[in-house]
Amino acid sequence: MEPFEVDRRRRRRHWEMLAVASFVVVMSLVLQVRHDGHVAPGGLAWLRLPPLCLSRSMFGVQCPGCGLTRSFIHLAHGDWRQSIATHRVGWLLALAVLAQFPYRIAGLCFAHRELIGRPVREGFGYFLIAALVGNWLFNVWTGADWLIKGSRSVSLAEG
Numbered sequence: 001m002e003p004f005e006v007d008r009r010r011r012r013r014h015w016e017m018l019a020v021a022s023f024v025v026v027m028s029l030v031l032q033v034r035h036d037g038h039v040a041p042g043g044l045a046w047l048r049l050p051p052l053c054l055s056r057s058m059f060g061v062q063c064p065g066c067g068l069t070r071s072f073i074h075l076a077h078g079d080w081r082q083s084i085a086t087h088r089v090g091w092l093l094a095l096a097v098l099a100q101f102p103y104r105i106a107g108l109c110f111a112h113r114e115l116i117g118r119p120v121r122e123g124f125g126y127f128l129i130a131a132l133v134g135n136w137l138f139n140v141w142t143g144a145d146w147l148i149k150g151s152r153s154v155s156l157a158e159g
């Protein structure tokens, strides 16, 4: 492949990831978690959004990503306790999203070279997947239902 073509693809990838990270941050700030655990736009609590997870809505089974949306929303609103209660490694994924901003912007400034080697990038990806799956296995193993616990503790706190 021509060096120019490689740069162009790399640049495009950086822009795509910046767009995805921006979307996640904006949605985390704009959305809210209702007392019943459902997600709604901020200030429009009546407008309950449908659950995002197919595994949970179709089979009633949690997947490794269940609770991440709510965990991000809690974190974006400064409630890290509730964030961890909803998803133990949500903060880690949120950090990975935030890290996209300096990394991708630097990548756009130096598009003619790879800033972080492929083994490191792939290793980091596998690390995040391992954290998600490890957390999920722990939930299955201990029979903990963190999602229900998370929302229930809110309702109890609210009386």
Ligand SMILES: [Zn+2]
Pocket (backbone or CB within 6 Å): 053, 054, 055, 056, 062, 063, 064, 065, 066, 067
């Ligand atoms: Zn899920």
